[in-house]
Amino acid sequence: EIVSMLMPSMRDAEYNLGEARARLREIPEFRRLMFQIWPSLSPTELLHDLFGSRALLKSAAKDVLTDQEAEALFRARAASRDEAIFSDADAALLDEARELLGPRPRKGGVIDEADEIATFGHIVIDEVQDLTPMQLRMASRRSSGAMTVVGDIAQATGPFAPSDWNAVLKLLPKDRAARVAELSVGYRIPREIMEFAGRLLATAAPGQSAPTAVREADEAPRVVRVDADALLAQVTGEAKELVGALDSGRIAVVCPDDMADAVSSALDAAGVAHGRAGSSALEATLTVVPVGVVKGLEMDAVIVVEPTAMYEHPDVGPRGLYVALTRSTQRLVVVTSRDLPTELRD
Structure with a gap:
């Protein structure tokens, strides 16, 4: 992206983008500089660093969380990032970080297709009322636009319990209008x-x-x-x-x-x-x-x-x-x- 921004200032008309990138990658000093100002982080590295620093948490949480809420997220950094332990609740955060950071380039700048988020033709989710907004975003990223979600708003509990179906639908794909069908007959109770x-x-x-x-x-x-x-x-x-x-x-x-x-x-x-x-x-x-x-x-x-x-x-x-x-x-x-x-x- 940096090279793309600099190209318009190049006066040499024969200087193409691919050639400029290749030449810059061969310069060790340039690679070190890029890593310092634009580090290539993995989702686990990002969360490990964020949760392990009260200063970073305070900065990221400004105008979003209270000081007490930000402090509740703090966890001491592990001896190495490979030893960092994440909970089930962190899965949606890791996925969000992955989306924001993008796939991590392999050697030579090549993107491994296995790192791309796969999508599905149709996704079915049961008990959808129990998913948090971040979990709904995670599911939405994997959808090609067609989803069937089943749930009961009256049974939604927890800190992120939706008040109505609109609170759920606004976080799902908007490729087509949603159709809400309410169960009118009960067979179990x-x-x-x-x-x-x-x-x-x-x-x-x-x-x-x-x-x-x-x-x-x-x-x-x-x-x-x-x-x-x-x-x-x-x-x-x-x-x-x-x-x-x-x-x-x-x-x-x-x-x-x-x-x-x-x-x-x-x-x-x-x-x-x-x-x-x-x-x-x-x-x-x-x-x-x-x-x-x-x-x-x-x-x-x-x-x-x-x-x-x-x-x-x-x-x-x-x-x-x-x-x-x-x-x-x-x-x-x-x-x-x-x-x-x-x-x-x-």
């Missing part, structure tokens, strides 16, 4: 459970409507209100009852993340066999599931513990509670020591 959980939609996802369920439940959702000191005993009793009622079904006790240990201990003390989500792959008939990992699960019966605590938690909120309440295909029991959120009260 019984009508009684869907109607109960659906009361949260006006808060969790304004403008979204619950699908019409095609089947009935064996019984309506039950809400059990108890004193706080009797909560765990009630949960244990409800779990025993469901295990006895459902011979071969899967049952989940969904609770606030910070209650999982207490619920598990109470079940142990009562001699109720159970598993823990993440440690037993839901192989047990009864599993204790923290609400933070319940998304995507499907159970025959669910006991939701302390829904108001979930509703009020900043990382869960109405959407997280909606997810918890819509995991059951047959029976739903809600056990609480507090008043239910306003939307769920009769």
Whole structure:
């Protein structure tokens, strides 16, 4: 690019661009100068250097992040860049850096086609509401323009949860107008459970409507209100009852993340066999599931513990509670020591 900018100033009409580049590459001093003022960085080198310098982070984050947010990104540099460790969350940043830096030239300035970002004729993404804006950009780069994305805005949680479909679509290819098709029929969740959980939609996802369920439940959702000191005993009793009622079904006790240990201990003390989500792959008939990992699960019966605590938690909120309440295909029991959120009260 530098050579291209300098060429118009060349008076020698016979001096061509390719020849100028070739001659400059042969000059060691020129190569050293170019590396100093325009270093050839890989994405991992760029992020490793950026995250390892408070000064660079402060400069890059100016008017974008708070000082506390910038400090949270700092991580001590590894002994060498090859030893740098990146998280899953860094993948989208590395891809963005790759796009901005461009493919790294091999010896002689030749670009390796393997370094180019491949595109696909059609991309299908499930649970798209859980992708961050940077992850959506990463997917968009690999699209030739045709995509099918599936998701439920009412189940979007996390710091980048979209408020509506426009927040998702604006980050996807714009080669053609998007068509949004809303699911109007529900086959998994019984009508009684869907109607109960659906009361949260006006808060969790304004403008979204619950699908019409095609089947009935064996019984309506039950809400059990108890004193706080009797909560765990009630949960244990409800779990025993469901295990006895459902011979071969899967049952989940969904609770606030910070209650999982207490619920598990109470079940142990009562001699109720159970598993823990993440440690037993839901192989047990009864599993204790923290609400933070319940998304995507499907159970025959669910006991939701302390829904108001979930509703009020900043990382869960109405959407997280909606997810918890819509995991059951047959029976739903809600056990609480507090008043239910306003939307769920009769």
